[in-house]
Amino acid sequence: MAKNDNAHALKFFHSLSELDGGAAEEFAREHPLSKSADYKKKFAWAKAQCEFLEERFSPEEIGEVRARCHCEAGAAMAKRMRGYLEKSEGLSEFARIFNEREKYVTLEAADGGLLFVYPECYCACVKRTPEPISRTWCLCTLGHIRGLMSQVLGREPQVELLETIKSGGERCIVKVYI
Structure with missing residues (x-):
């Protein structure tokens, strides 16, 4: 199985898990993202994430999940x-x-x-x-x-x-x- 150790992937997994653990597991399994992913792979992963969320959740739920995926404010x-x-x-x-x-x-x-x-x-x-x-x-x-x-x-x-x-x-x- 491909590694799913990219910081963005881990943050998204934890954020989505707060809403729906099964969906988080499904996305992680179908769309792994490793630390070594290049920019093309990261973009494809991001696009897949948007499609996944938009097919399954309300705009309010999507907003909550994505807002928890932010880079930390210094x-x-x-x-x-x-x-x-x-x-x-x-x-x-x-x-x-x-x-x-x-x-x-x-x-x-x-x-x-x-x-x-x-x-x-x-x-x-x-x-x-x-x-x-x-x-x-x-x-x-x-x-x-x-x-x-x-x-x-x-x-x-x-x-x-x-x-x-x-x-x-x-x-x-x-x-x-x-």
Whole structure:
């Protein structure tokens, strides 16, 4: 049997197991992903995951499963962001300070919150192929940003995926309601 030891595969298995252990076992058996998988194999695995979830679960369940599959939000970034927020008189100033100091994402003040705007896809599983993928895949970023902003705000905010590059958008945009 093929190895299923890739960190993304393990995270997905545990996340899906919280909803449906049998489905998690089935997907792991049918779509193993090893640590040594190249970018083409990772993309195929990600695409198979989206199809599997979309065929079996509701949008709400899919959102929960994918959000638990996020890359961890760094404590150092959260600490810097808390500092920027403490120095700011409002969300516009917070976004300006953040954008002056951080480079991989920009913040924009928006009605009722902030927009996280990514100029490119940073996902190790799908970024290297020009082929699009279902928006389902990108729902993991909600867990990432929710985790980061929970550390910054001291409470869990509501987040919404507005646009993704891999599903045809020009940028990846997540709204954080504050």
